[in-house]
Amino acid sequence: MCRFLCSFLIFSLCAFGQKPTFTVGWSIYAGWTPYYYMAKSGILRKWADKYNITIKAQRFDYAPSLDAFVAKNIDACTMTNMEALDMPAASGVPTTSIIIGDYSNGNDALLVRNGATIKDLSGKKLLLVQKTVSEYLFDRAMTISGAKDDLKKVRLINTSDSDIATAFLADTSASAVVTWKPMVSQILKQKGITSLFNSSQIPGEIMDLTVVRTEVLDRPDGSGQRFAKALTGAWYEMMAQMAGQGPAADKVLTAIAEGSQDTLASYKEQLSTTKMFYTPQAATDFGASAGLKEKMALVRQFCFLHNLLGNNTKSVDEVAIKYPDGSVQGKPDKVRLRFDLSYMQLAAQGKL
Amino acid sequence: MSVGLLQIYARPSRTWASTLSWFLFAACIIAYFYTAESRHRENPEDRVTPTVGQMVQGMYDAALKPAEEDEQVEAATSLPQRFLQSMLWKDTKATARRFGVSMLLLIPAVLLGLHMGLFPYIGSFFLRFVLFFDKIVALSLLPILFIAFGIDELSKIMLIVIGVAPTILLDTFNLTRGVPKEQIVKAFTLGAHDFSVAYRVVLKQILPQVLNSIRLNLKAVMLFLFAGEMIASTDGLAYRIALLRRHMGMDVIIPYVLWVALLLFLVDLTMRMANKWLHPWFREA
Numbered sequence: 001m002c003r004f005l006c007s008f009l010i011f012s013l014c015a016f017g018q019k020p021t022f023t024v025g026w027s028i029y030a031g032w033t034p035y036y037y038m039a040k041s042g043i044l045r046k047w048a049d050k051y052n053i054t055i056k057a058q059r060f061d062y063a064p065s066l067d068a069f070v071a072k073n074i075d076a077c078t079m080t081n082m083e084a085l086d087m088p089a090a091s092g093v094p095t096t097s098i099i100i101g102d103y104s105n106g107n108d109a110l111l112v113r114n115g116a117t118i119k120d121l122s123g124k125k126l127l128l129v130q131k132t133v134s135e136y137l138f139d140r141a142m143t144i145s146g147a148k149d150d151l152k153k154v155r156l157i158n159t160s161d162s163d164i165a166t167a168f169l170a171d172t173s174a175s176a177v178v179t180w181k182p183m184v185s186q187i188l189k190q191k192g193i194t195s196l197f198n199s200s201q202i203p204g205e206i207m208d209l210t211v212v213r214t215e216v217l218d219r220p221d222g223s224g225q226r227f228a229k230a231l232t233g234a235w236y237e238m239m240a241q242m243a244g245q246g247p248a249a250d251k252v253l254t255a256i257a258e259g260s261q262d263t264l265a266s267y268k269e270q271l272s273t274t275k276m277f278y279t280p281q282a283a284t285d286f287g288a289s290a291g292l293k294e295k296m297a298l299v300r301q302f303c304f305l306h307n308l309l310g311n312n313t314k315s316v317d318e319v320a321i322k323y324p325d326g327s328v329q330g331k332p333d334k335v336r337l338r339f340d341l342s343y344m345q346l347a348a349q350g351k352l
Numbered sequence: 353m354s355v356g357l358l359q360i361y362a363r364p365s366r367t368w369a370s371t372l373s374w375f376l377f378a379a380c381i382i383a384y385f386y387t388a389e390s391r392h393r394e395n396p397e398d399r400v401t402p403t404v405g406q407m408v409q410g411m412y413d414a415a416l417k418p419a420e421e422d423e424q425v426e427a428a429t430s431l432p433q434r435f436l437q438s439m440l441w442k443d444t445k446a447t448a449r450r451f452g453v454s455m456l457l458l459i460p461a462v463l464l465g466l467h468m469g470l471f472p473y474i475g476s477f478f479l480r481f482v483l484f485f486d487k488i489v490a491l492s493l494l495p496i497l498f499i500a501f502g503i504d505e506l507s508k509i510m511l512i513v514i515g516v517a518p519t520i521l522l523d524t525f526n527l528t529r530g531v532p533k534e535q536i537v538k539a540f541t542l543g544a545h546d547f548s549v550a551y552r553v554v555l556k557q558i559l560p561q562v563l564n565s566i567r568l569n570l571k572a573v574m575l576f577l578f579a580g581e582m583i584a585s586t587d588g589l590a591y592r593i594a595l596l597r598r599h600m601g602m603d604v605i606i607p608y609v610l611w612v613a614l615l616l617f618l619v620d621l622t623m624r625m626a627n628k629w630l631h632p633w634f635r636e637a
Contacts, residue, residue, distance in 0.1 A: 092397025131598040159584040170498035308599045
């Protein structure tokens with residue numbers, strides 16, 4: 001006990017007089033690689049200094065970034081709306097989405113060999129990373145095409161995303177694959193492969209967010225709020241630079257693409273199928289629309305049916321979502337995921 | 353003269369020795385549950401460190417309920433039947449089959465090693481290549497494996513064989529070379545042929561050591577098998593673990609990992625017993 005107190009004392013003495021430090025984790029994806037440039041160019045530091053905090057941006061692989069966020073090793077993280085719900089929120093780590101960065105508008109796709117149709121997939125092999133947005137996209141593709149009954153008949157093969165492109169190209173017995181860019185572009189280069197369905201047919205259902213742990217935002221000293229403000233401010237300064245035209249913007253985009261060892265052309269191609277919200281106003285409008293609730297309703301049903309909310313979760317309402325207008329999907333005392341537009345609104349009003 | 357506790361000549365009593373051997377187990381278990389307890393106090397829905405109750409429930413479901421991708425069966429069937437239709441049994445069967453096939457494929461490796469050690473022409477033909485091949489990190493060749501063997505069972509088994517066979521082969525080779533030349537000469541003078549020297553004189557006496565070497569490589573076999581199942585598959589213990597990780601299903605993952613450890617321990621034990629029973633004359637150096 002004494003030792004514990006001593007170490008606590010030493011720790012707090014060290015912390016005394018130092019700026020609070022926050023870490024944001026990001027992974028490689030067209031809509032998230034800007035964090036690489038934000039950290040490198042000093043935009044992030046500028047905003048952190050303004051709010052008298054320190055922000056570290058750390059690159060992860062996607063799955064480990066989620067693990068780190070759930071384990072509370074990092075304070076903010078980039079993830080899709082689906083993972084925000086089924087990883088931190090469902091694990092009892094209340095999570096708040098502060099930035100709606102973009103939605104996938106063709107980045108995720110269902111590709112087939114030899115001109116197969118949705119009806120042909122029954123009994124065939126399909127490669128995908130199971131239990132992710134890929135499976136969600138596939139589920140939606142089948143539902144929309146009226147082939148919902150065939151869903152269980154397709155042989156899903158869980159394939160790691162790092163090997164999925166080679167695995168599909170090498171094994172001609174696999175007739176279909178669901179994956180995301182850049183793998184999609186890589187696979188489509190092969191002859192005889194066509195895209196059957198992509199995320200532009202379900203616009204807005206696969207969102208890419210920056211989320212913060214709610215308990216960080218609620219810190220009594222207000223440092224968490226300052227962190228969210230600084231992050232949002234930095235993000236929209238970054239967006240303004242990206243949205244520009246001409247050589248200056250190209251230079252920025254090239255530098256961002258570097259973050260994923262990518263070229264300008266390839267990065268632009270990925271951005272063309274990503275609906276970026278370049279202004280805070282566009283993102284707030286999307287976040288305040290009624291469509292958001294409908295889309296999240298589909299996503300949470302999918303998560304529940306696939307046991308992604310936990311094996312012991314008896315009802316989809318056990319993990320509730322709170323929307324900007326104050327309405328709640330699920331049990332009001334079980335709110336685990338919140339969509340908070342206030343930081344983006346402050347950015348839109350120029351008050352950050 | 354009394355002997356200090358930490359000295360070579362210390363002689364702990366039997367009770368002490370057995371207590372000590374369980375100490376680290378107890379420490380790990382206590383440390384785990386202490387962490388789990390404190391994490392659950394802070395966040396009752398924590399999934400990273402499940403409590404005993406959650407793990408028991410998770411394992412109960414795994415061992416008695418079919419996997420979610422399978423058809424649901426009516427609950428009226430008896431316990432053993434339910435186990436045979438369960439997710440755990442399905443995964444164990446799939447993994448065991450791959451494991452078994454790859455163990456069988458290690459037999460040719462042993463025989464090749466034996467021949468390389470005895471027949472100089474075969475030795476010079478293979479040795480350098482195998483030495484080189486042994487250092488190849490098989491996992492990094494996955495794309496080639498996919499092209500050559502598809503993404504089904506074969507590529508997973510080949511991953512294990514490519515990863516482990518050269519080690520076993522080289523070990524057998526070295527063991528073969530370690531057999532005293534005089535014995536071989538003696539066998540010839542007693543009228544043995546090439547093959548009876550190889551199989552009845554040399555193989556017979558190196559076999560216990562070869563079995564030991566395979567035993568020590570069990571973990572490598574399992575690692576490659578897990579890697580293969582995590583990369584592309586539709587069933588298997590590692591497939592399940594990879595899936596459960598997507599939503600932090602640690603309540604099933606931890607029992608699964610313990611189950612794998614138990615199975616590996618049993619395979620190891622069986623091989624050790626078989627070795628003793630087959631070669632009662634063998635004493636480990």
